[in-house]
Amino acid sequence: MNGVLGALEDFNTYMEQQLNVWKVPGAAVAIIKDQEIILANGYGYRDKESGLKVTPNTLFAIASCTKAFTAMVAEQLADEGMLDLDAPIKNYMPHFKMYDSFATERITIRDMLCHRSGLPRHDAIWYNSKLTREEIIERLEYLEPNQDFRAKGQYQNIMYMVAGYLVGKLAGSSWEQRVQERIFAPLHMKSSCFSVDEMQLRDDYALAYIDKNGETQQIPFRNMDSIGPAGSINSNIIDMANWIMLHLNRGMLDGKQIVSEGRLDDMHTPHIPCEPSLWGKKELPLSCYGLGWCIEPYRGHQMLHHSGGIDGFTSLVSFLPHDNIGIVILTNKLASHLPKVVTYNIVDRLLGLKEIDWSGQIQKDQEKWEEQLNKQHDSNEPSINNIESNPPHPLIEYIGTYKHPGYGTMYVELEKEHLQFRYNSMTLPVTHIQGDLFETLYELPMKLKASFHADSNGNIHSLSLPLNMEVGAKETVFAKMFADR
Template sequence: MTTAAPGKAPAKLNDLGAYVEGLLKDWDTPGTAVAVVEDGEIVFRQGFGKRNLAEDLPVTTSTVFSIASCTKSICAASLAILADEGKLDWETPVRAYLPDFALADPVATERITPRDLVTHRSGLPRHDAVWYGSGLSREEMVRRLRYLEPTTDLRAVWQYQNLMYLTAGYLAGKLAGCEWEALVQQRLFDPLGMTDSACSVTRAEQMPDHARPYREQDDETKEVPFRNIDAIAPAGAITSSIDDMSRWLLLNLNRGEYDGGRIISEAQMAQLHAPQMVMPTWNKYPESSLPAYAHGWAVDSYRGHTKVSHGGNIDGFSSLVSFLPDHGLGVVALTNKAGSPIPNAITCTVFDRLLGLPAVPWNERFLKDAADVKAAAGAGKDRTATERVTGTSPSHPLADYAGTYEHPGYGRMVIGLKDDALDVRFNAMMGPLPHRHYDTFDHEYQGLGATVPFTFTTDAGGDIVSVAAPLEPTVKDIVFTRRPPAEMQDERFLEGLVGIYDWSGQPLVVSFRDSTTLQVAIPGMPAADLAPRRGTEFRVGDRTGFRLEFVVDAAGKATAVTLITPFGVHVATKS
């Protein structure tokens, strides 16, 4: 344990250190750091346990942790700064600032505002598999929003949505004339003296006093790699220490002022903390009311006292930043273990003590909750096993399933074949794809601790044309369409097929629609795109059973084409 930083801790917190040490033991967690602010001062600030188990390094008050989704309040604050400058209006549609912005819902596209982006009411569910583990740029992810299925109308329901926060940060950068990271550094971190903080997980790993990430796996606490989520930084990539985050707490408790200087106007701070959407979240315990979401903050009543807070979880880290505005009281708790309830247990216990409320056995409650979740997860795996249909086999040789599949929003998925077994490579999903039944294969996804089924579809011609997986459980399965062999989209290859073919005295015309796509005009039928199948064979648009197979010479030039239809086979020679 490190020495507490200067600050006169209230007597009610005298044994808080022993309580925290007990939490680390009960939850097999390497380390945590805690800061408490009260009446404009930091009254408690201390690190506990280890930031690095392998090297036996302690947590200090300047140890850097990922704060994960606690980033969201800082992202919303960056928009408030731009609103103070007159560069942004919360109620002006996003398209007024980003003309190319689009969602799948055309009405939402025209009406969604910056306030909607940061209050989780876009109509979109999470769709986290789009960004988690992907190498996409921020701009590319914003472009792909138009291909993601919504579940509700704009402003109808609160649904947590990281991609909207990415968009908010992208918008802020465009309006500020710099990257979002630079805006936050110059307008928040620098004036607050947050010298340990960065808008990047990868930068944190390079800092000398950083916490290593851990997670529970097979009932053991194991170190995991840092997850590079810098592209989606406005939603959750900030890294910081309790030294710095206590300053962030003071700014919020002081309504936009810090150390005598005004950073955000009081009017904008009031908006940031103002509830906007009821969160359909069931509170198991009576101490907390039904929460509402503000701008990067959740607002509820904790034992009769208004509480503003936000938690965060990402690979290897858990965090919670909370304050009671009517009491000038705030707590930040950071840990280096994923999915840890320690920040919640610490925060609730500190509030109870400083408010003089009867003690609540928070740790005991959370231990029981964790045991119940673990038991339910085991039962779920047992049920998955019983749902398998025995005695089945794939409809094709495994080699036929291998290939590259694509979704316009989610990107590319590669199904590979190695040692007579399939595997999947899609963003953070990488590993074996054993057979479940029929044309469904399973992937044990460690990121979710869940089994994800992948179901392949065969067309009328017997070809595997797509694979679907429930990557966003609140919408239909996400369908990835098989990409054709690269050589069948090569412009030089396609050029050899272009021309006019004599079909019993009538012209059958094959031409370019674009540099990688051919189209065909068949007498009596509208023009249709040609979709590559294999070799020199193409499907004709969406017309079931219609195919064209070209006959080519040694130079790769077509001499004839065979039109295969449900009604017969026809040969046309090149004119």
């Protein structure tokens, strides 16, 4: 153990440096070796404005790291003979329906838990909406796939919500209650909770931050209750360390078997190829998705991990089963590379490998990516000479109520002589580009092109936006309501 602790001798200094490099307000780090927590520290600030520091007990949104909890409660139901992961969902939910009739009849919970539904994300239907889980499930039949069923791994939140919803239904309770009783309670995860609303009632929680206009700014929490099984858990490094030790100890904690070894192996087994954590790196040559976990060897050592990202938070939970190493990194900044950088550094240290400057490499890769993105954006922008000062229709002809059976209602309004969109309680500013092409600033922020379409008589009849940015996904078309013409 002295050798292990020696490898971490200057780790606290390293962490402070990386917080500055990546401009992250606060982070919490737990390191597990041989079923012992050898480090559990907070760094930086959970509340930058008030100078409140991160502690080992500080709660963070873990976002999609929640998915492994949903996979485990499904496996526990299978252990109890209450669920067959390979039986069609229709066996349990007869009214379940997807856009693709074949997928409707054949999709299983296993398909949902390893992201092979054929659907792109379709996240806009739940993001910032007030839809219930039942209402989202009812809209599935209107959400188009962009790949054949089971042909490709496509990261999905809605399918995970459906899987969690079904687990709760079969257990005669809810997904939250099942996770609380079968995972949180036996693992002594006393601080963990299922909603940011509940988290804010606690004494020690992190505020959410984002990079905006060159500054790190605090933003509101994003409530994920409707999509809960895909990403609503909030936790701290103490609780999450127990979660990782469960996986390292073959499903057992405190002498009690929480899930059978066979079912744990099922979660940890590659099911379908997925995108790598870092493109083109020889240290990470292969990436697959199991059930709730990515399986990705790092420098010849088996590693399982899952990241999480939601407004103001980025997390990464990892473990190396053959080396008995576990790492939890929780941060309060959206889309940060810090968890990845720090995780790889810790693994290098504990395995006695020559440390790779992942921070420098990822910074360079990020700069190249941003340069390419800017070039692509510039090439796609209309020439300044072609930009019209006014759209071809009076603005009043664009306003109205537009609907999509899956995505719901988009309101186009006139505000101070400019168009704006109202969707899922979000107000989105709109800028004219040329013709009937406009640009709107979506959340986080993200620029999206919005096109209005007219019939042969020149009447505006629909609005389309690329709400799914996955390759091959069609634009979402909202039809203008007849009464508004």
